[in-house]
Amino acid sequence: MEKLSMVQESLSNEANNVVFISSETCSICHVDEPKVRKLAKEASIPFHHLDILHEPELAGFFEVLTVPAVLVYHDGKEIARQARFIDFTTLNELLQQLPKDSETTDYQTLFGEQ
Numbered sequence: 001m002e003k004l005s006m007v008q009e010s011l012s013n014e015a016n017n018v019v020f021i022s023s024e025t026c027s028i029c030h031v032d033e034p035k036v037r038k039l040a041k042e043a044s045i046p047f048h049h050l051d052i053l054h055e056p057e058l059a060g061f062f063e064v065l066t067v068p069a070v071l072v073y074h075d076g077k078e079i080a081r082q083a084r085f086i087d088f089t090t091l092n093e094l095l096q097q098l099p100k101d102s103e104t105t106d107y108q109t110l111f112g113e114q
Contacts, residue, residue: 007048016045016098017073029068043095
């Protein structure tokens with residue numbers, strides 16, 4: 001289990017991050033965590049697992065009201081969030097589409113605007 005300070009450092013230094021927030025008393029968290037970890041690994045994105053019971057301040061920092069919660073970051077900004085019911089297909093598609101570095105994103109090209 002990681003600490004919030006380690007995750008904050010990674011959010012500042014890595015282009016992409018996946019943060020999985022769970023609780024040791026949450027049975028679905030134990031099932032979902034390995035699946036999310038595998039998707040992050042396949043996309044070569046750092047994966048962070050935090051337990052809300054060990055660090056209650058996580059709820060306020062990440063504004064998480066229920067677990068499991070999966071938060072995806074690009075350039076230190078949250079770009080996606082899923083909680084309670086995780087759609088693994090959508091999550092996988094998003095992770096595969098993320099730019100691999102912190103290059104400037106051309107939103108006109110990304111969204112097909114002319």
